[in-house]
Amino acid sequence: xxxxxxxxxxxxxxxxxxxxxxxxxxxxxxxxxxxxxxxxxxxxxxxxxxxxxxxxxxxxxxxxxxxxxxxxxxxxxxxxxxxxxxxxxxxxxxxxxxxxxxxxxxxxxxxxxxxxxxxxxxxxxxxxxxxxxxxxxxxxxxxxxxxxxxxxxxxxxxxxxxxxxxxxxxxxxxxxxxxxxxxxxxxxxxxxxxxxxxxxxxxxxxxxxxxxxxxxxxxxxxxxxxxxxxxxxxxxxxxxxxxxxxxxxxxxxxxxxxxxxxxxxxxxxxxxxxxxxxxxxxxxxxxxxxxxxxxxxxxxxxxxxxxxxxxxxxxxxxxxxxxxxxxxxxxxxxxxxxxxxx
Amino acid sequence: xxxxxxxxxxxxxxxxxxxxxxxxxxxxxxxxxxxxxxxxxxxxxxxxxxxxxxxxxxxxxxxxxxxxxxxxxxxxxxxxxxxxxxxxxxxxxxxxxxxxxxxxxxxxxxxxxxxxxxxxxxxxxxxxxxxxxxxxxxxxxxxxxxxxxxxxxxxxxxxxxxxxxxxxxxxxxxxxxxxxxxxxxxxxxxxxxxxxxxxxxxxxxxxxxxxxxxxxxxxxxxxxxxxxxxxxxxxxxxxxxxxxxxxxxxxxxxxxxxxxxxxxxxxxxxxxxxxxxxxxxxxxxxxxxxxxxxxxxxxxxxxxxxxxxxxxxxxxxxxxxxxxxxxxxxxxxxxxxxxxxxxxxxxxx
Numbered sequence: 231x232x233x234x235x236x237x238x239x240x241x242x243x244x245x246x247x248x249x250x251x252x253x254x255x256x257x258x259x260x261x262x263x264x265x266x267x268x269x270x271x272x273x274x275x276x277x278x279x280x281x282x283x284x285x286x287x288x289x290x291x292x293x294x295x296x297x298x299x300x301x302x303x304x305x306x307x308x309x310x311x312x313x314x315x316x317x318x319x320x321x322x323x324x325x326x327x328x329x330x331x332x333x334x335x336x337x338x339x340x341x342x343x344x345x346x347x348x349x350x351x352x353x354x355x356x357x358x359x360x361x362x363x364x365x366x367x368x369x370x371x372x373x374x375x376x377x378x379x380x381x382x383x384x385x386x387x388x389x390x391x392x393x394x395x396x397x398x399x400x401x402x403x404x405x406x407x408x409x410x411x412x413x414x415x416x417x418x419x420x421x422x423x424x425x426x427x428x429x430x431x432x433x434x435x436x437x438x439x440x441x442x443x444x445x446x447x448x449x450x451x452x453x454x455x456x457x458x459x460x461x462x463x464x465x466x467x468x469x470x471x472x473x474x475x476x477x478x479x480x481x482x483x484x485x486x487x488x489x490x491x492x493x494x495x496x497x498x499x500x501x502x503x504x505x506x507x508x509x510x511x512x513x514x515x516x517x518x519x520x521x522x523x524x525x526x527x528x529x530x531x532x533x534x535x536x537x538x539x540x541x542x543x544x545x546x547x548x549x550x551x552x553x554x555x556x557x558x559x560x561x562x563x564x565x566x567x568x569x570x571x572x
Numbered sequence: 573x574x575x576x577x578x579x580x581x582x583x584x585x586x587x588x589x590x591x592x593x594x595x596x597x598x599x600x601x602x603x604x605x606x607x608x609x610x611x612x613x614x615x616x617x618x619x620x621x622x623x624x625x626x627x628x629x630x631x632x633x634x635x636x637x638x639x640x641x642x643x644x645x646x647x648x649x650x651x652x653x654x655x656x657x658x659x660x661x662x663x664x665x666x667x668x669x670x671x672x673x674x675x676x677x678x679x680x681x682x683x684x685x686x687x688x689x690x691x692x693x694x695x696x697x698x699x700x701x702x703x704x705x706x707x708x709x710x711x712x713x714x715x716x717x718x719x720x721x722x723x724x725x726x727x728x729x730x731x732x733x734x735x736x737x738x739x740x741x742x743x744x745x746x747x748x749x750x751x752x753x754x755x756x757x758x759x760x761x762x763x764x765x766x767x768x769x770x771x772x773x774x775x776x777x778x779x780x781x782x783x784x785x786x787x788x789x790x791x792x793x794x795x796x797x798x799x800x801x802x803x804x805x806x807x808x809x810x811x812x813x814x815x816x817x818x819x820x821x822x823x824x825x826x827x828x829x830x831x832x833x834x835x836x837x838x839x840x841x842x843x844x845x846x847x848x849x850x851x852x853x854x855x856x857x858x859x860x861x862x863x864x865x866x867x868x869x870x871x872x873x874x875x876x877x878x879x880x881x882x883x884x885x886x887x888x889x890x891x892x893x894x895x896x897x898x899x900x901x902x903x904x905x906x907x908x909x910x911x912x913x914x915x916x917x918x919x920x921x
Contacts, residue, residue, distance in 0.1 A: 364861050365865060489854050534729065535734075
């Protein structure tokens, strides 16, 4: 009896390496070693950019995949964080720019983005299903027009320029290698917390609400509060991406949060797949690679036609994106990642 | 509008005035106030608050005209959603394509009316093709339908950019619609006692009239014809309609044709009043979204009310708080969602 009791923990608690999984370890090592082989261009324009947009897609995937709420306002949330960094920190557009140090400005910006996201969520969870996509699109478009018209806060059409990434510990974090590792660090943090969070009580409750809100309400769960909190968490992820984005670009303008950008985030998440947190990163990599190299194939002019067609084909043949294609061809690899029913 | 004939569910409400009578009184007062604002010569304090009577009345007229355009675009959107649960986010692209086609036809033939007809007919045909080739394959999967419509709007916007480039076009209005009319609205009284009357572009009044006529036509079609009956039945219960032997797909195709055609029609008409340029598709998509969110999905009268609210808010906002105008639209949407999530005329499902 005692023997079996003692042996149980050993049997049920697998080695932490097993828990993480071989795939993640290989991926992690590859991503950490990537700067050894990649040029600066591949490091930031491909690597960093994919990770940033992967995080944005991740915040959408979390809402859509676990909460059943497809949002088109994720870029708006990121844009709010980016504008906050420009307003609270330094910019050279001669407007606002409080000059706060980055370690205050960045957390405050992320917090404001998360609160804004909760507000968007609070508005949109009043209705259900396909309405969410309409309401968030309306919010994203209205915010874009507002940012474009308003000169007192958003500096109108030109937005803010001259936003610098912080330099501390003797490292300028906008340099290619440090910036790549910064993006990687934040992405891993977001990815791991969402993977962990999806198995937490909150994550499971959220998925249950997605599957049957009425039953969950009858069981005594506060459905609205759970959904709004999911929006808050997605807002933190989106806000982090927004901060990295403004550090990367050095500027933010209404174009950053335009409807095209909002749809790009959705495309990234859908192309990658909405069922597993790795999907958006995959989608971001594909889209960024296409954005960079499709110009050689179809010319810079007709790039949107190409990406639109790819998107259409993916939606038609595989609703679960690349992950779904993967699952079709390699059924044994899909066991842990795919849940039936969105 | 049809708020007036809302059934008085509460009956007599204590003080001897029924709820219906109270509403009637309220709307009568509102109408009297509006009439006074439009026709009376304003006292100075009112001119001081609202800049000038001319600015105010022009903004209201512009708002109502814009509402007419928004109604034309949004009524198709709301019908398509109400019947097919299909959020067609390519609706703005239909508007822009209609405008371009109208421009080409009107420019080449020299007949503006031909351009308007082409805008309607070509877009109606495109609508049927979209419904039959694309959306029918994804029936019952509203998320995928929405995603596909987003994909279509991206490709359409890019292809239109390829054909018509990024320039701004203006469709020439025919002579018989051009010019200005003097309205019996006194904006100011000169010191010599002569009254200054408001002049307003005749074309815009014609647009408004067309929107009202089409609105009434749609209402008649929906409420007095057999097809309209099928459509209304389909909005309420699609499965039951199908079970009673109606070819639901034919009804869907008709609705899609009417909806897309109206968007194309609005494109030509709007492209003549304003201008045609890339980006207009997003603007009208946003307008239709907000109009149907505020007015209620699947309701024509809701689309009319929503369009009126949004059109007025946009134009009055433009005059009185230039850089915060969009916020007004936004507030209307949020307040509606907070009080009536299904929209003003929407049915809760």
